[in-house]
Amino acid sequence: MTSWIELKDSQPVAVKMLQNSITRDRIAHAYLFHGPSGTGKHEASLLFAMRYFCENKQIDSAEPCYECISCKRIQSGNHPDLHWIEPDGQSIKKEQIEYLQKEFTYTGLESNQKVYVVRQAEKMTVNAANRLLKFLEEPSQETVAILMTEHIGQMLDTIVSRCQRIQFHSLSDHHLYTRLVDQGLPESTSKLFASMKLNVDQAIEMNGDEWFAEARKIVVQLMDKVMNSSEEGYLFLHQVYLKHFQGRESLEYGLELLLMWFQDIISLHLDKRDSIVLVDQFERLEQFHYVVSLSEAKTLIYEILNTKRKLAQNVHPTLAMEYLILQLQR
Numbered sequence: 001m002t003s004w005i006e007l008k009d010s011q012p013v014a015v016k017m018l019q020n021s022i023t024r025d026r027i028a029h030a031y032l033f034h035g036p037s038g039t040g041k042h043e044a045s046l047l048f049a050m051r052y053f054c055e056n057k058q059i060d061s062a063e064p065c066y067e068c069i070s071c072k073r074i075q076s077g078n079h080p081d082l083h084w085i086e087p088d089g090q091s092i093k094k095e096q097i098e099y100l101q102k103e104f105t106y107t108g109l110e111s112n113q114k115v116y117v118v119r120q121a122e123k124m125t126v127n128a129a130n131r132l133l134k135f136l137e138e139p140s141q142e143t144v145a146i147l148m149t150e151h152i153g154q155m156l157d158t159i160v161s162r163c164q165r166i167q168f169h170s171l172s173d174h175h176l177y178t179r180l181v182d183q184g185l186p187e188s189t190s191k192l193f194a195s196m197k198l199n200v201d202q203a204i205e206m207n208g209d210e211w212f213a214e215a216r217k218i219v220v221q222l223m224d225k226v227m228n229s230s231e232e233g234y235l236f237l238h239q240v241y242l243k244h245f246q247g248r249e250s251l252e253y254g255l256e257l258l259l260m261w262f263q264d265i266i267s268l269h270l271d272k273r274d275s276i277v278l279v280d281q282f283e284r285l286e287q288f289h290y291v292v293s294l295s296e297a298k299t300l301i302y303e304i305l306n307t308k309r310k311l312a313q314n315v316h317p318t319l320a321m322e323y324l325i326l327q328l329q330r
């Protein structure tokens with residue numbers, strides 16, 4: 001379980017705002033946690049709820065005790081007064097909010113305190129959002145809503161303006177790397193995913209993905225071909241590469257990996273060894289940086305980015321990749 005102190009390292013402003021509202025007893029009726037996936041919105045909502053319901057809370061600290069029954073129940077996902085709402089199909093419907101409110105009213109729990117967390121809040125219908133706001137404004141209710149969204153621009157102004165907005169920023173490569181290592185991913189993989197700007201969920205999924213593990217190997221093989229011979233890259237492209245990287249999204253991953261190779265070659269030329277991402281390929285990188293000069297590496301990065309643009313513009317992938325391979329071959 002993450003603590004506020006740990007979360008503060010990557011989200012200092014968001015955590016400070018929440019800690020202040022807790023310790024100064026200025027808890028809002030509704031918060032809007034917004035920002036990219038994997039930036040700590042979920043952890044913050046759990047911490048908030050734990051502190052809200054905690055049986056051993058200290059007035060001057062925003063930390064919950066983590067030990068009492070309430071804290072434990074939240075950690076194990078079965079606290080009766082903490083409810084999660086997420087889209088049912090394409091949207092969050094008015095009936096979902098009403099159902100929950102009824103449940104709260106009838107279950108006759110000892111306190112009036114309740115917390116709702118609405119995931120993907122931008123998917124609330126107008127009616128659902130209005131129902132939620134009305135409920136929050138009822139004076140007898142000690143209810144806190146936490147709305148979470150990755151797409152604040154898609155939310156109704158009437159909702160946004162009634163919530164206290166807490167922004168969660170994209171993690172820096174370093175923070176993302178640390179989080180991935182904490183989650184048990186190998187260091188070299190964590191470095192790669194952090195520099196690909198994957199969010200934590202995507203990175204964990206990708207780590208277990210056989211397709212991606214194979215993709216990394218194929219890109220290494222392609223680099224071996226294009227760095228060592230002028231003919232084989234083209235053949236390899238057709239015989240192996242394009243069979244594995246099919247469809248725009250997977251082709252983009254391939255380009256992303258290639259980009260990393262040349263960025264690392266540049267880092268080597270500039271003697272910035274700490275910036276190298278493909279740490280498990282150090283020997284190859286060293287060998288390749290004798291083959292590709294600094295200015296060539298910069299040009300090739302431009303070519304890779306250009307290939308990405310072409311794919312986005314629906315240029316035929318085979319043509320775009322053939323052209324790129326011709327540029328890469330030594």
Ligand SMILES: [Zn+2]
Nearest residue numbers: 054065068071
């Ligand atoms: Zn507690």
